[in-house]
Amino acid sequence: MFAKKRKIPIRIEQNEALIRNLSDQHSKIPIIEQDLKRRNAGYNGEKSIDYHLSFLDSKKYMIFNDLKLPLTPHHFQIDSLLFTPFYTLILEIKNISGTLTIDSEFNQLTRTYNGIDTGFSDPITQANRQKLFLQRFFYEHNLVLPPIEYLVVISNPSTIIKMAPGQRLLTTYNKIIHAQNLISEISK
Numbered sequence: 001m002f003a004k005k006r007k008i009p010i011r012i013e014q015n016e017a018l019i020r021n022l023s024d025q026h027s028k029i030p031i032i033e034q035d036l037k038r039r040n041a042g043y044n045g046e047k048s049i050d051y052h053l054s055f056l057d058s059k060k061y062m063i064f065n066d067l068k069l070p071l072t073p074h075h076f077q078i079d080s081l082l083f084t085p086f087y088t089l090i091l092e093i094k095n096i097s098g099t100l101t102i103d104s105e106f107n108q109l110t111r112t113y114n115g116i117d118t119g120f121s122d123p124i125t126q127a128n129r130q131k132l133f134l135q136r137f138f139y140e141h142n143l144v145l146p147p148i149e150y151l152v153v154i155s156n157p158s159t160i161i162k163m164a165p166g167q168r169l170l171t172t173y174n175k176i177i178h179a180q181n182l183i184s185e186i187s188k
Helices: 010-021 029-053 123-140 171-175 179-187
Strands: 002-004 062-071 074-083 088-094 099-103 108-113 116-121 148-154 160-163 176-178
Touching: 010 029, 029 062, 029 074, 029 088, 029 179, 062 123, 074 123, 088 123, 116 123, 123 148, 148 171, 148 179, 171 176, 176 179
Parallel strands: 002 062, 088 148, 099 160, 148 176
Antiparallel strands: 062 074, 074 088, 099 108, 108 116
8 A cells, every 4th residue: 555655754854953952042053953844844734645645555556655746857846645546645734724725727725724824835736736746657657647636735733725716616726635535635
């Protein structure tokens, strides 16, 4: 089932080492702590998805976590990649608290948390870009190209997901789901 298990990201370990070794008054400590907090949230969200994935039949699914693949001249990263007998599924995992508003007109995600709005790049655009990169990876390595799907999985169950005022849920945006719906979506 888990062909590649998730490991603690090196940047988390680097940030922790920096905080341990810098003086408490160092000017970069708040920046490092903020980055560490954000990275830990992402990692913990990804780990929580692994729990849901553990219920899949290990004979039918092969899962690669935190996959970094070369794509000339760069690399690209996928949070989780599932291979099934019928298709390949990219999971873009987000651990974001608050209320998420999807704006399909501007391809933007806005989070409202404690009365503060914060903009994020559109996770659907990100997942679709990963799909294109994966297709190109298969092509460059002369591999058989399976059907590739993607989902954006919100790992925090208390997060509210809604569309921007006046917008309808487009087919593309029904690919954003909560973690508890992951197994049923994969089964579809």
